[in-house]
Amino acid sequence: MESLAGSTPTARVQALFPYLPTFRERATELEAQVQRQSVPNGRELDDEALAARKLEYEYFGSFLEFLEEEYVPWQKKLDSLHAQGMIVFELIWALFQPGMKVRVLHGPSGEHTAARIIRGEQVEHLNERVSRNSIPQIWGPFRLYGETVDWKENKYTHTPWKFEISRFKGPRMISALPAVELTAEEMIEFQERGQQFAIFAKEQHVERA
Structure with missing residues (x-):
């Protein structure tokens, strides 16, 4: 070698x-x-x-x-x-492992979604002027693939999920990332919220019928 x-x-x-x-x-x-x-x-x-x-x-x-x-x-x-509770973008892949459950912040609404990671990958965007044998100069986002739970046809179903973490410079607090590991307390909160929504949705479905 x-x-x-x-x-x-x-x-x-x-x-x-x-x-x-x-x-x-x-x-x-x-x-x-x-x-x-x-x-x-x-x-x-x-x-x-x-x-x-x-x-x-x-x-x-x-x-x-x-x-x-x-x-x-x-x-x-x-x-x-x-x-120190921090991470750099070049090592962000080490945070997100298959099977890990994360809490993701979606858009300006501030809503959170829970998802389970299947895999993650570093997306590379290469400058067209860069030759094939040279070192990549432009790195894209880190992309997470997994599954989440959605309410469809009066029941919860597992659906494919994808999320991107934009490239950032220098160290950043892990807690400030748009995707962070789901704590046991948050998992219970998501489950209780889902159960309450299911009860409400079914009641509304019965009333409409």
Whole structure:
């Protein structure tokens, strides 16, 4: 990995950090396949396929080891910021993990919506004048994908949800972000509010009928 470390710009390596959880899962999956000598569907690997999988695991493991080493100072920065209740945009991906429930502020109305995150991604907007092999100069927003609960046809249903956090400069208080982790108290409040709305909506439906 020396050649990679010597030729890869820091900014380009940094762009890979949001994918660390996915890379770690892939490394674990490859290791398990090599040990079991089979793929997830149960099909056994022949000698040629097993050798190829071992080689993939070796190279991927080296790549992941390099990336983890590069991430160490950023992890320290993240820990320091967390201790102060702050975050920078370049590390915002570390806040929002799959399965996390968030409270989102929508528009000038000041209304809040609860949602469950499925995944997040950094959207990159590249200047057309920037060559394909150069470092991205313009970063777009951080986009969250998940699901929320909407009232449709006299019942609550899970619906797809998408939300963007605009790029910002310098440290920012996590509590000031437009999307923050939902506390247990807020979750109870949302549930109670939903139950009250459901009762009201059904009563109105009966009256109209």
